[in-house]
Amino acid sequence: MTTTLQETVAYYNNLDPETEKRVDALLAQMTLVEKIGQLVQLNPFAPFDPDDYEAKKREAEEAGAPFEYEPRLRDDMEDLLRGGRIGSFLNVMTPKVINHCQRIAVEESRLGIPLLVGADVIHGYRTIFPIPLAEASTWNPDLLERASRVAAEEASAAGVDWIFAPMVDVSRDPRWGRIAEGAGEDPFLGMAMARARVRGFQTTGLTSGRNVAACPKHYVGYGAAEGGRDYNTVDFSERTLRDVYLPPFKAAFESGAGAVMSSFNELGGLPVTANPSILRTILRDEWQWPGVVLSDYDAVRELIPHGVAANLREAARLSILAGLDIEMVSTAYHDHLADLVTAGEVPEALVDEAVRRVLRLKFRLGLFERPYTDESLHDAVILQPAFRELALETARESMVLLQNEDNILPLSPDVRLTVIGPLADNRADMLGCWSLHNHPEDVETVLEGLSAYLPGDTWSYQPGCPIRDDRTDGSGIETDIPAAVAATREADVVLLVLGESADMSGEGHSRTTLGLPGRQQELVDAIAETGKPMVCVLMSGRPLVIPRLAAQVKGLLVAWHAGIRAGRAVADLLFGAANPSGRLTASWPRSEGQIPVYYAHKSTGRPAAESGTRQFAEAFKSVYMDEPNSPLFPFGYGLSYTTFTYANLQIAESMLGPDDTLRVSVTITNSGDRAGAEVVQLYVRDLVACVTRPVRELKGFQKIWLQPGEQRTVSFEVPVRDLGFSGLDMQYTVEPGDFKLWVGPNAVDGLEGAFRVCEA
Ligand code: NOJ
Numbered sequence: 001m002t003t004t005l006q007e008t009v010a011y012y013n014n015l016d017p018e019t020e021k022r023v024d025a026l027l028a029q030m031t032l033v034e035k036i037g038q039l040v041q042l043n044p045f046a047p048f049d050p051d052d053y054e055a056k057k058r059e060a061e062e063a064g065a066p067f068e069y070e071p072r073l074r075d076d077m078e079d080l081l082r083g084g085r086i087g088s089f090l091n092v093m094t095p096k097v098i099n100h101c102q103r104i105a106v107e108e109s110r111l112g113i114p115l116l117v118g119a120d121v122i123h124g125y126r127t128i129f130p131i132p133l134a135e136a137s138t139w140n141p142d143l144l145e146r147a148s149r150v151a152a153e154e155a156s157a158a159g160v161d162w163i164f165a166p167m168v169d170v171s172r173d174p175r176w177g178r179i180a181e182g183a184g185e186d187p188f189l190g191m192a193m194a195r196a197r198v199r200g201f202q203t204t205g206l207t208s209g210r211n212v213a214a215c216p217k218h219y220v221g222y223g224a225a226e227g228g229r230d231y232n233t234v235d236f237s238e239r240t241l242r243d244v245y246l247p248p249f250k251a252a253f254e255s256g257a258g259a260v261m262s263s264f265n266e267l268g269g270l271p272v273t274a275n276p277s278i279l280r281t282i283l284r285d286e287w288q289w290p291g292v293v294l295s296d297y298d299a300v301r302e303l304i305p306h307g308v309a310a311n312l313r314e315a316a317r318l319s320i321l322a323g324l325d326i327e328m329v330s331t332a333y334h335d336h337l338a339d340l341v342t343a344g345e346v347p348e349a350l351v352d353e354a355v356r357r358v359l360r361l362k363f364r365l366g367l368f369e370r371p372y373t374d375e376s377l378h379d380a381v382i383l384q385p386a387f388r389e390l391a392l393e394t395a396r397e398s399m400v401l402l403q404n405e406d407n408i409l410p411l412s413p414d415v416r417l418t419v420i421g422p423l424a425d426n427r428a429d430m431l432g433c434w435s436l437h438n439h440p441e442d443v444e445t446v447l448e449g450l451s452a453y454l455p456g457d458t459w460s461y462q463p464g465c466p467i468r469d470d471r472t473d474g475s476g477i478e479t480d481i482p483a484a485v486a487a488t489r490e491a492d493v494v495l496l497v498l499g500e501s502a503d504m505s506g507e508g509h510s511r512t513t514l515g516l517p518g519r520q521q522e523l524v525d526a527i528a529e530t531g532k533p534m535v536c537v538l539m540s541g542r543p544l545v546i547p548r549l550a551a552q553v554k555g556l557l558v559a560w561h562a563g564i565r566a567g568r569a570v571a572d573l574l575f576g577a578a579n580p581s582g583r584l585t586a587s588w589p590r591s592e593g594q595i596p597v598y599y600a601h602k603s604t605g606r607p608a609a610e611s612g613t614r615q616f617a618e619a620f621k622s623v624y625m626d627e628p629n630s631p632l633f634p635f636g637y638g639l640s641y642t643t644f645t646y647a648n649l650q651i652a653e654s655m656l657g658p659d660d661t662l663r664v665s666v667t668i669t670n671s672g673d674r675a676g677a678e679v680v681q682l683y684v685r686d687l688v689a690c691v692t693r694p695v696r697e698l699k700g701f702q703k704i705w706l707q708p709g710e711q712r713t714v715s716f717e718v719p720v721r722d723l724g725f726s727g728l729d730m731q732y733t734v735e736p737g738d739f740k741l742w743v744g745p746n747a748v749d750g751l752e753g754a755f756r757v758c759e760a
Pocket of ligand 1: 090091120164217218296297507
């Protein structure tokens with residue numbers, strides 16, 4: 001394991017001497033006010049004005065012109081730009097506005113420093129891909145890299161040069177709405193996905209001729225909010241920080257991410273925004289990382305309600321001293337930093353260091369050479385057929401088949417189908433929780449997808465009920481369960497399309513009950529009475545708690561919120577034109593009371609029996625009285641329309657030194673009659689160490705495609721130095737001793753082996 005990033009120097013982290021010279025020369029000319037300007041990030045628009053909106057809409061209608069609302073700039077914006085008092089924007093995606101403001105910054109401010117335009121492009125810009133949790137469920141980093149590349153192409157054509165992604169927060173709590181935005185519960189998988197996304201965003205050669213920088217977030221611990229309530233307190237050990245929550249950030253930096261967004265949460269009593277051990281000691285002293293630290297939205301001001309700053313001035317002082325470079329949206333730096341420097345409370349050298357990092361990023365992005373966006377590019381670049389095709393491929397690979405009793409799937413084309421459920425004829429919710437620039441008309445619904453396979457007279461549709469309750473849902477769907485039941489009369493199979501709306505996950509959208517919302521379970525219960533076989537396509541932004549539903553349906557396909565090609569992807573999978581290959585990246589609990597439930601838990605001094613636990617059967621063990629410890633569906637789990645067998649587990653050397661590489665192979669056979677993909681997963685357990693270790697940890701995975709009857713030997717190579725953890729002294733260590741390993745299809749099954757790590 002590398003200890004500094006210098007060994008893996010990548011573009012934005014490479015302290016290129018030419019760039020450094022330019023940074024020094026520019027810095028030398030800057031006044032304190034101009035320096036601070038580089039540390040200020042604002043949204044340039046005036047607050048939304050509904051009257052202005054309506055008036056412009058009317059104007060467009062009267063002129064018969066298409067309506068695209070352009071918000072008004074803040075009254076003071078142009079002066080701020082001229083005065084060099086703003087360094088970057090967030091979430092402005094109209095090339096015209098960007099160019100207008102950029103022109104003022106470049107041509108009318110004293111030093112002509114270009115603006116950096118940042119934006120939330122979380123799962124696509126206009127070509128909306130599945131939500132990130134779904135994308136991670138592909139277990140296909142190459143696909144994520146290509147999807148991120150498409151997002152960067154489109155965003156950069158719109159004038160964006162800084163993408164506030166990837167979100168690399170590990171989360172083990174599905175109540176937390178933002179679990180939708182990350183890669184799930186596991187740091188190793190999170191590292192793989194973080195690398196893929198950073199590579200995808202940052203590879204140069206975009207159509208716009210400009211580059212895009214990634215911004216992994218939210219550094220750090222945000223996914224561990226108490227009770228899964230967004231923005232809530234986080235308090236875990238330094239060991240957990242280092243072994244679980246930091247690794248995906250480090251992976252993103254090692255792949256060249258030149259910026260990071262700090263998180264809203266406090267950690268052990270100190271909000272990250274003002275936390276020097278997080279922002280300075282780890283990033284700068286330990287990792288020698290030279291990139292930019294950006295606050296989250298308004299987070300500097302939020303030090304006041306957190307209760308660590310009495311006012312904005314104090315908030316500014318604490319943040320800059322802690323190592324926060326750019327303040328997003330609140331104006332503590334803008335209002336108070338100059339005064340703090342003049343009063344000697346903040347050394348100017350600290351401000352210089354922060355500005356240096358910002359300028360370095362601007363130079364490396366080529367903004368001084370190419371500050372403007374080609375306004376004609378946007379329409380030509382977005383939604384290209386190849387992008388839509390990739391969105392389809394990603395959607396198909398992201399969906400997870402959890403049940404397939406009696407091989408009810410794939411459906412035969414002559415099936416008589418009744419489709420029931422509020423999400424079957426829905427566009428908006430396919431777009432997921434974080435797609436700022438989406439257009440619902442780009443989306444294919446499930447009904448549209450199905451119509452590619454079914455002639456018009458062999459199926460019918462009834463929504464049954466809205467997603468949420470009748471009053472707040474806003475879809476216009478009225479509950480009519482009897483009509484839904486009646487519609488199933490002629491059906492061979494009932495296809496339920498159920499789940500959450502997009503706005504039930506994402507930022508600020510946490511839930512305490514994770515079953516089917518609204519009256520959907522009641523709808524399923526009524527249809528179950530008919531005795532017709534049911535298949536459910538389940539859409540959500542998180543793992544749901546669905547033991548009842550799972551017991552009722554024969555087929556269960558988790559489709560998440562799958563983006564613009566959701567409908568077609570669902571249909572391709574249901575009819576077998578594609579074979580499901582997604583695997584869960586977060587455990588699905590049996591009940592909310594089990595949360596957090598994750599595969600890499602510790603053993604405890606009183607572990608449950610491996611065979612699982614029955615109610616009351618294991619007194620004084622670490623179990624529940626009313627529920628097994630295991631989740632309903634474990635991490636890594638997912639079915640296919642074919643079957644795979646695992647055989648011949650080989651461990652090349654079972655005695656290894658600390659500098660050796662663990663070499664493991666296994667033979668996988670497609671033992672069914674369809675082509676399909678298997679995700680082969682390697683887990684290890686360090687049996688005895690100076691501190692407790694997880695019962696299993698993912699250390700490798702490979703997704704392979706096999707024809708029926710085809711056999712392949714899959715090999716893993718894991719450097720022994722990657723099997724370590726934070727020891728008693730908190731230093732990364734690999735201890736000699738015995739390990740178990742498993743190679744299998746998920747976190748609970750697999751062939752088992754053993755090896756030993758010896759002293760050097
Ligand atoms: C708050 C969110 O936490 C963050 O992910 C996002 O990038 C910013 N808002 C900017 O929109």
